[in-house]
């Protein structure tokens with residue numbers, strides 16, 4: 146059994162819910178004393194993609210302590226809404242992971258309704274999740290390259306991100322999967338992006354680039370998820386332990402690395418792009434509908450988003466959402482990032498930050 | 514091989530006409546008569562793109578034309594003809610607007626050929642590009658960014674959340690000189706808007 150993260154008042158594990166929050170180490174708050182000072186980095190600083198603040202304590206060069214200061218948080222209310230109306234809000238919690246959010250939310254709803262999901266729908270969802278993973282992993286690598294000032298390769302990656310977005314638009318009608326999934330229906334067609342992965346591999350062989358990332362932001366923790374877990378040798382992946390998909394039929398390979406540093410996280414993401422492309426080529430996708438009977442109930446949905454496990458717990462009464470909780474992968478990754486930072490110097494901040502693939506939108510959302 | 518040579522070998526990837534057919538978002542047109550239940554009240558006498566989140570709930574009464582949405586440019590400034598520096602400010606977005614804005618620098622669109630650049634500080638910015646709803650602690654951040662910008666300056670609202678709030682919150686309290694509808698707006702509409710805001714012509 147592995148601990149995944151807090152889902153509302155519960156702790157989600159690979160074997161289901163446990164009462165109360167997940168147990169974790171208490172952070173010790175050592176007083177830094179003479180010569181140290183605190184400063185706020187952000188909230189709208191050049192180089193950051195989203196608005197976010199960090200309170201950093203330092204003696205001058207190396208970061209001693211770091212905390213997250215929220216700024217952009219939105220409150221999004223879905224309780225009391227019918228499923229369709231809740232869904233258009235769920236899609237907009239994190240646009241970059243909209244397929245992961247909407248699919249996981251719909252799985253929770255389907256569990257609550259005790260609905261049978263046809264194989265075709267499951268396969269279409271897998272294709273969306275793999276496309277989303279490819280886009281996001283390319284984007285994470287691009288962000289790291291940009292923060293290391295490798296501009297030509299960074300543009301090459303952006304070109305591929307755009308290529309994936311166009312593929313998603315051809316497949317599902319929208320570049321971020323908005324409106325692609327409904328209760329009882331999926332809209333997408335079969336499309337595979339044409340990418341130049343060989344070029345990306347060559348970039349990552351650059352010695353200067355490797356030196357910047359190796360040994361940077363090391364974190365090896367059992368309670369971790371996604372690429373951050375796999376980069377430190379833990380073979381954790383919701384695709385391996387979820388019974389809501391059929392990845393086993395496709396002989397999914399889950400790459401791992403041992404060092405747990407920013408470079409390992411990038412290597413894991415690169416390998417994942419190749420594996421996702423392979424799976425995508427084997428899936429046969431077309432639009433599909435299926436009947437669903439509305440009833441009262443509660444269910445959990447969980448997918449492997451590009452940054453790790455993403456889950457919803459949804460309770461439905463009289464066709465409306467009675468309560469809903471979200472486990473956003475970015476909240477687990479933010480904890481890992483903050484723990485990986487002390488001892489690193491400030492110039493390492495951007496690469497390390499980008500290597501976790503954290504989205505503030507889903508992390509700071511207050512889902513009601 | 515060195516990157517410079519490799520770049521030359523790869524040839525030109527930039528597209529002369531960067532407009533592409535995308536269904537959602539694109540201009541919607543009425544296809545059938547009938548009452549529509551729109552979550553953002555985007556359908557009154559006519560369809561109002563600046564309120565639309567392109568959720569497809571009005572299909573098949575309305576259908577997407579695939580045509581790039583036209584931004585509303587209420588004020589442009591030819592001072593920025595040669596160089597136009599943007600300071601992106603995320604007030605509380607879902608992240609997709611941020612990503613689409615980044616993508617105008619991808620080789621396919623290549624914003625720099627039109628003299629458009631990003632800057633890391635509002636002090637060097639000609640335009641403030643605001644995306645998302647008004648986040649919990651963002652009001653002050655927006656005001657401060659706007660105040661330190663040198664004049665002349667433009668405010669660009671990117672995406673439905675920033676223009677009218679959409680379904681996830683309220684918009685920031687600031688008037689936009691340029692309004693780019695979409696959820697999120699496509700890179701093509703963003704580029705069209707920016708070129709017109711700096712007094713240029715869309716290719």
Ligand code: SF4
Pocket residue numbers: 550551552553554555556560564565566567568569570571572575
């Ligand atoms: S797409 Fe959605 S938001 Fe736009 S007009 Fe139709 S129903 Fe309204």
Ligand code: SF4
Pocket residue numbers: 237240605606607608609610644645646671672673674675679681695696697698
């Ligand atoms: S307008 Fe749409 S894409 Fe942009 S931030 Fe709002 S919800 Fe996200």
